[in-house]
Amino acid sequence: MGRFLASSLNLLWKGFPRNYSVGQASKSNLSQLRKRTGVPLKNCREALEKFNNNLEEAEKWLIEEAQKQGWARADKLQSRSMSQGLVGLIQSRTGATMIEVNCETDFVARNEKFKDLVYRLTVACHSNLQKDTYKKSLQQEEVNSLPSENRKLSDIVALEVGAIGENMKLRRAVFLPSSEGQYVNSYVHNSDKKVVIKDCHLGRYGVILSVEKTAGTETTESVEAITTDLAVTGWNTPPFSTERQKKFLFHTSIQPMRKDQTIGYRSFHTTSLRMNDKLTHLGSDGKAKMVDVGAKDETVRTAVACASISLGKKAFSLVEANKTKKGDVLSVAQLAGIMAAKRTSELIPLCHNIGLSKLSVDLSLQRDSYSVYIECEAKAVGKTGVEMEAITGASVAAITVYDMCKAVNKEMVISNIRLLSKTGGKSGEYKFDQC
Structure with a gap:
């Protein structure tokens, strides 16, 4: 059950019922239940007494009660906006998986518990998506229904919402497979220091780049070097121009983050960017000006x-x-x-x-x-x-x-x-x- 339940259940338990006294809890079962869940001994004892020392039933009940408390708090906080968060990215021989997890504040985004949550969600998504090696793009409802730790990912997020007390959500996920003649590279950009948990990279921006080799003159090493450079520098640039593509002996498949396009190049960011076509405070000469509102209606x-x-x-x-x-x-x-x-x-x-x-x-x-x-x-x-x-x-x-x-x-x-x-x-x- 690990660190996750130890942290989440401990914080959530104070609101649970404590009036069960069916039987006496054995010391061995009490110790095992404490290690599995991380909740206080008093609460473990109550769970065991409720189920007559049945360790499995007691553990199941503890988790269910914690999950209920997490969902209740998640429902209460769901109206609060989320503009912060982290991107999690894992790349293996089968391909690369990237997810986006949002939260309310950058204070929580820097929290170790939140980072651990993003890591576990990324690992779970990669484990599910790499089973079939074709391109996948999952939006919120689909990705939250993926299984992990004998439950849905949405349940895992709800538990952490209940523990931390801030609105959070697993927003989406993408998987880009590796195949013969297809080179996949990835990179995560960070606003502060680089964060890596085992083989999972966390940051503010993420890039997955797929390059298909179409001519036999380029070596594998040169293609891999180019994909690395483009993954590092290409996240904030517009799609390649036709002239640029002609200079390479391979075709690049790129895509800004838009819901109405298929996957090729995917860039995730934890905030939204909207820009008007025209800036009203700039004149035709590019100099700043005050807008004349005299003709507008009150x-x-x-x-x-x-x-x-x-x-x-x-x-x-x-x-x-x-x-x-x-x-x-x-x-x-x-x-x-x-x-x-x-x-x-x-x-x-x-x-x-x-x-x-x-x-x-x-x-x-x-x-x-x-x-x-x-x-x-x-x-x-x-x-x-x-x-x-x-x-x-x-x-x-x-x-x-x-x-x-x-x-x-x-x-x-x-x-x-x-x-x-x-x-x-x-x-x-x-x-x-x-x-």
């Missing part, structure tokens, strides 16, 4: 933005008890966010001065991740939106929390600053797509 404009700051256990405890030397952290940060949002046009060049009719900043403590979650809502009746006011309010509130706690922990991390929703104006409604 409509009701709203926007909600969020931010998170990971405090660490010690700083979080002080904030929760309101015992920091600088005073009430949440109240001061709330006031700072409101003041900053009202002065957005003075802080950000080219922003219009807007008369806000409503502005609220709410901060909530997230005990499971030792963090503070911040939401800022702005509202106005005008000719331009209030997105920047909402984002500014959430950001400055997070910065203020950092300032008031930095004497305790200078390694706090501000993350997940983003627009959650907006209404009004010509572009209409927008809502952050967590998928």
